[in-house]
Amino acid sequence: MQPTTASGRLVDFMRRHPTIVVGGLLLFTIALAAVFAPLIARDPLALEPINRLKAPSAEFWLGTDSLGRDIYARMVYGARISLLVGLTVAFFSVLAGAVIGLVAGYFRRIDAVVMRLMDGLMAIPSILLAIALVSLLGASVKVVIVAIVIPEIPRVTRLVRAVVLSVRDLPYVEAARSNGTRVGKLLRRHILPSTVAPLIVQATYICASAILTEAGLSFLGAGTPPEFPTWGNMIASSRLYLQIAPWTIFAPGICLALVVLAVNLLGDGLRDRLDPRISRRM
Amino acid sequence: MLAYIFRRLLGVIPVMLIVGIFVFSLLHLAPGDPAAIIAGDNATEANVARIRTSLGLDRPLLEQFASWGWSTLQGDLGISMYSMTPVTTMVQQRMGATFSLAVTTMLVAVTIAITLGVLAAWKAGSLLDRAVMGLSVASFSVPVFVVGYIMVYFVALQWRWLPVQGYMPLSEGFWNWLRHLILPSFALGLAYVALIARITRASMLDVLAEDYIRTASAKGVATVPMLLRHALKNAAVPIITVVGIGVALLISGVVITESVFNVPGVGRLVVDAISRRDYPVIQGVMIIFAGIYVLINLMIDISYCFLDPRIRYS
Numbered sequence: 001m002q003p004t005t006a007s008g009r010l011v012d013f014m015r016r017h018p019t020i021v022v023g024g025l026l027l028f029t030i031a032l033a034a035v036f037a038p039l040i041a042r043d044p045l046a047l048e049p050i051n052r053l054k055a056p057s058a059e060f061w062l063g064t065d066s067l068g069r070d071i072y073a074r075m076v077y078g079a080r081i082s083l084l085v086g087l088t089v090a091f092f093s094v095l096a097g098a099v100i101g102l103v104a105g106y107f108r109r110i111d112a113v114v115m116r117l118m119d120g121l122m123a124i125p126s127i128l129l130a131i132a133l134v135s136l137l138g139a140s141v142k143v144v145i146v147a148i149v150i151p152e153i154p155r156v157t158r159l160v161r162a163v164v165l166s167v168r169d170l171p172y173v174e175a176a177r178s179n180g181t182r183v184g185k186l187l188r189r190h191i192l193p194s195t196v197a198p199l200i201v202q203a204t205y206i207c208a209s210a211i212l213t214e215a216g217l218s219f220l221g222a223g224t225p226p227e228f229p230t231w232g233n234m235i236a237s238s239r240l241y242l243q244i245a246p247w248t249i250f251a252p253g254i255c256l257a258l259v260v261l262a263v264n265l266l267g268d269g270l271r272d273r274l275d276p277r278i279s280r281r282m
Numbered sequence: 283m284l285a286y287i288f289r290r291l292l293g294v295i296p297v298m299l300i301v302g303i304f305v306f307s308l309l310h311l312a313p314g315d316p317a318a319i320i321a322g323d324n325a326t327e328a329n330v331a332r333i334r335t336s337l338g339l340d341r342p343l344l345e346q347f348a349s350w351g352w353s354t355l356q357g358d359l360g361i362s363m364y365s366m367t368p369v370t371t372m373v374q375q376r377m378g379a380t381f382s383l384a385v386t387t388m389l390v391a392v393t394i395a396i397t398l399g400v401l402a403a404w405k406a407g408s409l410l411d412r413a414v415m416g417l418s419v420a421s422f423s424v425p426v427f428v429v430g431y432i433m434v435y436f437v438a439l440q441w442r443w444l445p446v447q448g449y450m451p452l453s454e455g456f457w458n459w460l461r462h463l464i465l466p467s468f469a470l471g472l473a474y475v476a477l478i479a480r481i482t483r484a485s486m487l488d489v490l491a492e493d494y495i496r497t498a499s500a501k502g503v504a505t506v507p508m509l510l511r512h513a514l515k516n517a518a519v520p521i522i523t524v525v526g527i528g529v530a531l532l533i534s535g536v537v538i539t540e541s542v543f544n545v546p547g548v549g550r551l552v553v554d555a556i557s558r559r560d561y562p563v564i565q566g567v568m569i570i571f572a573g574i575y576v577l578i579n580l581m582i583d584i585s586y587c588f589l590d591p592r593i594r595y596s
Contacts, residue, residue, distance in 0.1 A: 116296050116297070116300060117300055119296075119297045119300070120296070120297050120298075120299070120300025120301045120303070120304060121300070121304065122530070123297055123298075123301050123572040123575050123576050124301055124304060124305070124568055124571075124572045125530055125533040125534050125537075125568070125571050125572070125575065126530070126534055127533075127534035127537050127538070128533075128534075128537070128552065128564070128567065128568045128571060129304075129568070131537075131552060131553075131556055131564065132305075132308050132561075132564050132565070132568060133308070134556075135555075135556045135559060135561075135564065136308060136309070136311070136319070136561075208423070212425050213534075215425055215427075216425060216426075216427070216534075216538050219427050219538065219541070220537070220538065220541055220553050220556070221553070221556060221557060222553075222556045235427060235428070235431070239431070239542075242431055242434065242435055242439065243435075243439050246435050249428075249431050249435075250431075250432070250435075253424075253425075253427075253428035253431065253432070254428070256425060256428060257423050257424040257425070257428055260423040260424075260425070261419070261420060261423035261424075264419055264422060264423050265419065268419065
C-alpha cells in the first residue's frame with residue numbers, strides 16, 4: 001500500500017532506504033561546512049607559535065597543531081579539498097570510462113585492443129601510478145585529480161562495456177539499427193540509458209575511494225603541497241606528536257572516515273534503490 | 283586443462299608489455315627534457331649531457347624502449363639516481379619486510395573475513411548478520427593510516443602491549459618478527475576483511491539456497507560440515523576472485539602502512555624516492571608490483587580449474 005500524503009511518502013522512503021537518508025544528510029552537512037568555511041572558522045593558515053599543541057578548549061575547539069594552527073579551521077577547510085577531489089574524480093573518470101566503454105563494447109575490432117590496454121593499466125597499483133605522476137608533474141590539486149582519475153578509468157570502462165555487451169543485440173537495439181539510426185544516436189539514445197543506474201552507483205564508490213586516495217597521497221607527501229589544509233597533510237605533519245597531542249591526528253582522521261562512510265552509505269543505498277538484483281545478494 | 287593454463291600464461295605477455303609501455307613512457311610524458319628532470323633543479327649543463335648519454339636518452343625512442351625492455355626482462359631495473367646502487371639490489375634488500383607484511387595481512391584478513399561471512403550468511407537477517415555487514419561498511423571507510431595511528435596510540439603507546447613501529451627480520455626470532463607485524467597487519471587487513479566478508483556472505487547465501495544443501499541438512503549432515511564442506515567449497519570461486527581483486531588494494535595499502543609503522547620495505551623505498559625524484563626506483567617498483575599482481579591473478583585463474591571443473595572447457 002502506497003502512502004498518499006507527501007509526508008507519508010517521505011517517512012516511507014526513509015524507512016525503506018535509511019542508508020540514503022543517513023549518508024545524504026551527513027554529506028550535506030559536511031558540504032555546507034565546506035562551502036561556508038570562512039563564516040564558521042578562522043584562518044586555517046594563521047600561525048600562532050605561542051599556542052603550539054594546545055588541547056581542545058573553548059577558544060580552539062579541536063586544539064592546535066605543532067605550528068599553533070587551529071585544527072578545527074584546518075579541518076573545515078580540508079573538507080573543501082576532499083569533496084572537490086572526490087566529486088571531480090568521480091565526474092571525469094565516469095565520463096572518460098563511459099565513452100571508452102561504449103566504443104569498446106559496440107565496436108568489436110576496437111574492443112580487443114582497448115581492453116588489453118585497460119588490463120595493463122589495471123595491473124599497475126593505482127597509488128604507485130599516482131605517486132609517479134605527482135612526482136613527475138609536481139604537486140598540485142590538478143595533478144592529484146589527474147593522477148587519481150587515470151587508474152579509475154579501466155574499472156568504469158569494464159562496467160560500461162559489460163552493460164553494452166548485454167544490450168547491444170537486444171531486439172529494440174536491433175530494431176533501431178535496422179531503421180537506419182546512426183551509430184552516434186544509437187549509442188546515445190538506446191544504449192547509454194542502460195548504463196546510467198550502474199554508473200551512478202559506481203560514481204559514488206569512485207568518489208569515496210578518490211577521497212581516500214587523495215588523503216593517502218597527501219599523507220605520503222605526494223599530494224597537495226604540505227601547507228595546504230588537507231586531512232592527509234594534517235595527519236602527516238602531526239605524526240610525530242601522536243603521543244603528546246593525539247587530537248592533531250584523530251580529529252582529521254575521524255572526519256575523513258565520516259565523509260567516506262557517508263559517501264559509501266549513499267552508494268549502498270542508491271545501489272539498493274536502483275538495482276534490486278544486486279542488493280538482494282550484497 | 284593444460285590448454286587453459288597455457289592460454290592464461292600467454293595472456294600475461296600483452297598485459298606486461300602494456301605495463302612496460304606505460305611505465306617507460308611516464309618519464310617521456312612529463313613536460314621538458316627527461317635528462318634534465320632526472321638531473322634535478324641544480325644540475326649543470328654538463329651534468330645533464332652526461333646523464334643523457336649514459337642513459338641513452340639521445341637515441342631514438344623505440345630503440346630506448348627496446349633496450350630498456352630487454353634489460354628489464356633480464357632483471358636489470360637500472361641504477362638509483364640517489365644511491366647509485368642497482369634498483370634490483372635495493373628491492374631485494376627490502377622485499378623481506380614487504381612480503382612478511384603482505385602474507386600476515388592476507389592470513390589475518392582471510393581468516394577473519396571468511397569466518398564472519400559464513401556466520402553472517404548462516405544467520406542471515408539476524409543481529410549478527412547486521413553487525414557484520416554494518417562493520418564492513420564502516421571498516422571499508424576508515425583509511426589505513428587512521429586505523430594505524432588509533433591502534434598505535436592505544437595498543438602501543440597507552441597500554442604498551444606491542445612495539446610502536448619498526449620491523450625485525452625472521453632471523454631475529456619468530457616472536458620478535460611477529461610482534462612487529464601484528465599492528466600493521468591488522469590495520470591494513472581491516473578494509474580487506476570488509477571486502478572479503480561481504481562477498482563471502484553473498485556467495486554463501488546463493489549456495490545455501492540450493493536444493494542440495496536442503497537435501498544435506500534433511501539427511502542429517504551436521505551444521506559445521508554442511509557449512510564448510512558442502513556450502514563454502516561451492517561458494518569459493520567468487521570469494522577467490524575478490525581476494526585477487528583485493529591484491530591491488532593490498533599493494534596500495536602496503537605502501538601507506540609501511541610509512542605509518544616505519545617498516546623498511548619496498549613501499550618505503552618508493553615513498554623515499556618521491557622527494558629525491560629517483561625515477562628508476564619508482565619505475566622499477568611499479569614494474570615489480572604490477573608483475574606480482576599479474577602473477578597472483580594468474581594463479582587465481584588457474585586455481586579455478588581445480589575448484590570448478592566446468593571452467594576448464596570454457
